[in-house]
Amino acid sequence: MKQNRNILAALLILGMLASCSTAEDQPAQATDTESVTSEAVTTAAADEITPDIPEGVYYDGYEFNILTSDEEGTIRASFEIEAEEENGDVMNDAVYQRNLALSEMLGVTVRHVQGAYADNGWINDFKKVVQAGDDAYDIFVADQTTVLMNSAAFGLEVSALPYVDLSKPWWDRHIIENTALGGKTYGLAGALNLVDDGAAWAILFNKNFASNHGIPVDDLYQLVRDGKWTLDVMQEYCVDVSADTNGDGIRDMYDEWGCVTSGNAVLAMLPSFGGNFSVLDKNGTPTITADTEQTITYLGRLHSFLNEGNTCITILDTNKDSNLQRSIFIEGRALFLQATISYIPIYLRGMQDDFGVLPYPKWDENQKNYITTAQEWGASMWLVPRSAADPERTSIILEAMSYLSTKTLIPAYYDKLLSEKTTRDEQSVEMLDIIFGSRTAYDLVIAYNWGDMRGLAVKLESSDNTFASEMAKNQKAIEAAAEKAYLAALEAAES
């Protein structure tokens, strides 16, 4: 049974990777001439995409040191870097197998080096090492925000990594290219890191709660499949199931709710409609869109979704206590939970009821695709230090490592998610494919927190309908912060 799931997941993932690469290839088609002439094209099997790295390269015993913080078991903690030995845990063994394959392919040993999370110890250590021109670390791993903030001064541009080929399906090209402030990309994300996949936003639903309220589980999946899973539809379900169940005239966490929202409800939902607070042009110049008519329209609709009719319970209703808020869903008093994928293995392990997973809803049926974003301050990114002694070697190792991760880490991650109470159904695999395959949104205003947009977004969840004036007021502050960061990025890159 376990084996079957593995195979099923692997097959679907291959489909996902294929569809990702088609979608991701589109924006860069015009510049993508190199891959056409690459000599390695001829050696690839017709049905398998393989890395175009030089033949016969072998770094006999080279230790590839990857620096992360020493956090364990949190949403941000890297769990996909090194495994000492096989121990029967599907994820651990996949890491072991990936590293073994890398060692056989290139003679490289992967080492996970952990620095102190406290007081940003590992970040400071990384900076010190780079400033000293030392190559102690081959890779620096942190959340996307931290990587973005330090990349121009301490990182090496992706263009300096000759064998990292972003057109390959094992790289999240959209995410990488959407961080290109000043036209330069540094941080990498792809099959080799899973913390960013865990940070992808999703809507979880309680299957028992749905059945008890006469909602067939298959209807929800079919809506997604038909492209009809929209905010209006989600809200209709929320209205149908919300009630003052204990009849005390007070609506609180002991009643039944349509949706338990996240403290990041606005930041996660706006991108799923195609909305944004900023866009980057192809030169990497940001335009702030925080107070455009479209953004205000989206925010107004979100405000009514979150506040009207007592159907959503927000983080502010539980005194900003996320655990308390999640307990409403876990204890079976809510239909939907706004979550990141990492909630499944971390927070929902002990949940009694079965639950399923859906992508974030569309704005309306005219929207072409579902759009998923990830928590920029939770999702990991990998950065090559400026002080790298041999960027070509690093790039070959990264390319091979990410390719090998598609065959090892990704199927194991699906298996891990599906082995939780989720989702032991084929539809869940299909939904995960949609979620992971639609991670295209990245907003620098949120990532850099220009104008304290993250704080403002939480305020927008409250019942005071002040977002339009707040956004108008904040537009200038965001623009000023954006300009400062843009100029700093250009300056650091040139130094």
Ligand SMILES: [Ca+2]
């Ligand atoms: Ca990833």
Ligand SMILES: [Ca+2]
């Ligand atoms: Ca009540």
